[in-house]
Amino acid sequence: MSDREITYAEALREAMREEMRKDSRVFLFGEDIGIYGGAFGVTQGLIEEFGPERVIDTPISEIAIIGGATGAALVGMRPVAEIMFFDFMTIGSDQLVNQAAKIHFMFGGKAKVPMVVRSPAGSGTGAAGHHSGSLESWFAHIPGLKVVAPSTPYDAKGLLKSAIRDDNPVVFVEHKLLYKTKGQVPEEEYYIPIGEAEVKREGKEVTVVGYSIIVPRALEASQILAREGIEVEVIDIKSLRPLDTETIARSVKKTNRVLVGYEPPRFGGFGAEVAAWIAEELFDYLDAPVVRLGGEEMPPPYNPNLERKIVPQVEDIVREIKKLVG
Amino acid sequence: MLSLEDKLEMYRKMYLIRTFEERAEELYMEGKIWGTFHLYVGEEAVAVGACSALRPDDYITSTHRGHGHCIAKGADVNRMMAELFAKDTGYSHGLGGSMHIADVDKGNLGATGIVGSGIPIATGAALGCKLQKNNKVVLCFFGDGAANTGAFHESVNMAAAFRLPVVFVCENNMYAMSFSVKKAFAIADISERALGYGIPGAGVDGNNVLEMYEATQVAVERARRGEGPTFLEARTYRWKGHSKSDAQAYRTKEEVREWKEKCPIKFLGGHLKEEGVKEAELESIRKKVEAEIEEAVEFALKSPEPTLEEARRMVYV
Ligand SMILES: Cc1ncc(C[n+]2csc(CCOP(=O)(O)OP(=O)(O)O)c2C)c(N)n1
Ligand SMILES: [Mg+2]
Numbered sequence: 001m002s003d004r005e006i007t008y009a010e011a012l013r014e015a016m017r018e019e020m021r022k023d024s025r026v027f028l029f030g031e032d033i034g035i036y037g038g039a040f041g042v043t044q045g046l047i048e049e050f051g052p053e054r055v056i057d058t059p060i061s062e063i064a065i066i067g068g069a070t071g072a073a074l075v076g077m078r079p080v081a082e083i084m085f086f087d088f089m090t091i092g093s094d095q096l097v098n099q100a101a102k103i104h105f106m107f108g109g110k111a112k113v114p115m116v117v118r119s120p121a122g123s124g125t126g127a128a129g130h131h132s133g134s135l136e137s138w139f140a141h142i143p144g145l146k147v148v149a150p151s152t153p154y155d156a157k158g159l160l161k162s163a164i165r166d167d168n169p170v171v172f173v174e175h176k177l178l179y180k181t182k183g184q185v186p187e188e189e190y191y192i193p194i195g196e197a198e199v200k201r202e203g204k205e206v207t208v209v210g211y212s213i214i215v216p217r218a219l220e221a222s223q224i225l226a227r228e229g230i231e232v233e234v235i236d237i238k239s240l241r242p243l244d245t246e247t248i249a250r251s252v253k254k255t256n257r258v259l260v261g262y263e264p265p266r267f268g269g270f271g272a273e274v275a276a277w278i279a280e281e282l283f284d285y286l287d288a289p290v291v292r293l294g295g296e297e298m299p300p301p302y303n304p305n306l307e308r309k310i311v312p313q314v315e316d317i318v319r320e321i322k323k324l325v326g
Numbered sequence: 327m328l329s330l331e332d333k334l335e336m337y338r339k340m341y342l343i344r345t346f347e348e349r350a351e352e353l354y355m356e357g358k359i360w361g362t363f364h365l366y367v368g369e370e371a372v373a374v375g376a377c378s379a380l381r382p383d384d385y386i387t388s389t390h391r392g393h394g395h396c397i398a399k400g401a402d403v404n405r406m407m408a409e410l411f412a413k414d415t416g417y418s419h420g421l422g423g424s425m426h427i428a429d430v431d432k433g434n435l436g437a438t439g440i441v442g443s444g445i446p447i448a449t450g451a452a453l454g455c456k457l458q459k460n461n462k463v464v465l466c467f468f469g470d471g472a473a474n475t476g477a478f479h480e481s482v483n484m485a486a487a488f489r490l491p492v493v494f495v496c497e498n499n500m501y502a503m504s505f506s507v508k509k510a511f512a513i514a515d516i517s518e519r520a521l522g523y524g525i526p527g528a529g530v531d532g533n534n535v536l537e538m539y540e541a542t543q544v545a546v547e548r549a550r551r552g553e554g555p556t557f558l559e560a561r562t563y564r565w566k567g568h569s570k571s572d573a574q575a576y577r578t579k580e581e582v583r584e585w586k587e588k589c590p591i592k593f594l595g596g597h598l599k600e601e602g603v604k605e606a607e608l609e610s611i612r613k614k615v616e617a618e619i620e621e622a623v624e625f626a627l628k629s630p631e632p633t634l635e636e637a638r639r640m641v642y643v
Contacts, residue, residue, distance in 0.1 A: 031505070036504035059471065059505065091475075091476075091477075125361065126361025128425055130425060130426070131439055297638075298637060298640070302418070303631060306421070
């Protein structure tokens with residue numbers, strides 16, 4: 001691998017740029033993605049290269065962004081819609097959940113909706129109750145949607161390219177705190193398949209299953225624990241749906257202890273699905289109940305100390321793992 | 327008719343908004359306030375003119391750019407500042423921040439971070455008032471950008487069809503973030519929309535607090551008589567960037583400068599002087615306001631933070 005380092009935001013931009021150069025059906029659709037470059041700067045510079053016909057600024061109309069992407073996809077385009085904050089997905093979710101997700105099935109396979117909806121989720125920026133939500137679990141619940149949530153620049157680029165190439169609607173969950181993180185990304189083109197998890201760190205005593213921001217936190221926690229002689233295996237599932245249960249199973253059979261980490265509220269969050277699956281399928285391999293480490297049952301608070309406390313941090317992962325192996 | 331005292335009070339409130347915003351921005355730059363917020367500088371006449379036409383027990387709904395609405399409806403700047411500082415003494419106990427300040431006792435049903443989402447709420451509040459026959463009016467602030475949400479269409483139509491006591495005040499500050507109204511609309515004046523809903527509509531100089539007051543007064547009276555909503559388009563301009571992270575590549579310095587020349591506070595100051603008010607009197611109003619804001623900062627700094635236990639208790643009633 002080359003040692004070129006770029007940010008998560010740059011990696012996403014490269015993915016869009018490469019796919020747009022290759023395929024004239026790909027276009028970008030969303031609020032302030034042109035000259036403003038997107039609220040987090042992800043699409044910066046793309047309007048200069050592709051012009052306002054392919055980098056389309058829209059009015060504040062989430063229904064028409066997601067529904068419009070659905071319609072354009074129906075007639076053969078491959079839109080990449082941006083919803084400025086994940087919380088606003090709720091506004092366009094009728095089009096996503098009732099239309100985009102179901103059209104292929106309801107029309108008996110006669111139509112398809114190849115589109116991507118990208119959106120930043122997560123708390124940690126002091127943006128409070130309407131700009132900090134992690135609603136990925138909602139969409140992972142919908143058959144017909146794929147849901148992807150990468151944790152590194154490398155994965156972000158490869159997965160977004162695959163998402164744009166995918167013939168199904170894909171919800172692409174970005175995390176605000178990851179945008180500025182850096183990582184190695186080769187110059188050469190590559191794709192990362194949707195639905196494949198990755199063991200990001202090997203260990204034999206306990207498995208942490210996570211995605212998005214939880215992965216770097218789990219890796220940091222593993223380093224701390226390694227100094228105390230606890231060897232943690234970290235699995236980045238990357239795709240919530242389809243879920244790579246094989247990789248999880250392989251790890252659990254080895255470690256016999258699992259912690260599932262996720263930022264949304266613990267109750268009914270995606271990690272609960274993973275935990276339930278492990279309990280059902282791998283019960284005989286477990287030395288302890290699966291631990292769910294999710295967020296607090298409350299909307300994201302503005303106060304920075306509270307905001308930090310209500311989602312799993314490195315120290316929370318360390319503490320829970322010690323309990324699990326102790 | 328507005329008395330001289332009324333106008334001096336308008337001046338004081340507009341200057342209070344201006345000073346609150348500028349001080350908050352400084353504190354943000356110094357790293358004392360975190361997160362983000364949306365400043366109302368340049369638009370003060372809209373909130374103050376409109377709210378001056380309301381009774382104290384009438385309601386408003388606000389937006390993400392809500393500090394001005396809040397002050398115009400009579401809020402306590404100590405509690406507003408404390409909220410920006412994420413303190414327990416803030417309007418929302420530090421749990422909501424700038425975009426979620428509500429002052430329900432004063433009839434402010436709250437700011438919102440979801441653009442357009444105050445419009446259905448204002449409509450519903452007006453329905454509630456109508457059902458309660460309490461003769462109250464709801465004034466709904468929203469931006470030009472919000473006028474292009476689905477929520478806008480459904481709500482204005484419903485309010486018009488049900489003749490609800492609500493006044494829709496569209497703050498057309500020429501941009502929704504980077505997106506200019508020239509690109510976002512195919513009509514010249516947003517107020518033209520009113521025709522399609524079967525309600526009166528008018529464009530108002532949003533930098534002229536007196537005109538703003540008069541237009542709102544007419545709309546409020548109509549609503550109170552049970553004749554239904556009015557749509558006002560207040561034309562104004564946002565002097566600062568959209569939020570705390572905006573390079574403003576979408577507009578020119580010239581354009582900003584031209585609008586700054588139409589300063590709403592200077593305009594009212596000029597009018598008051600024509601009515602015989604001395605500069606010294608305006609100066610003393612301004613000095614008092616500045617002291618009030620400094621007290622608010624002190625109050626906020628001294629206040630305690632909310633606890634997690636307290637936050638947990640807020641999730642349900
Ligand atoms: C539903 C929704 N979409 C997008 C945003 C992001 N956003 C926040 S403010 C804003 C512009 C709002 O423009 P306008 O309504 O004209 O109000 P202004 O900021 O000009 O006062 C945008 C796009 C949001 N908060 N909510
Ligand atoms: Mg605007």
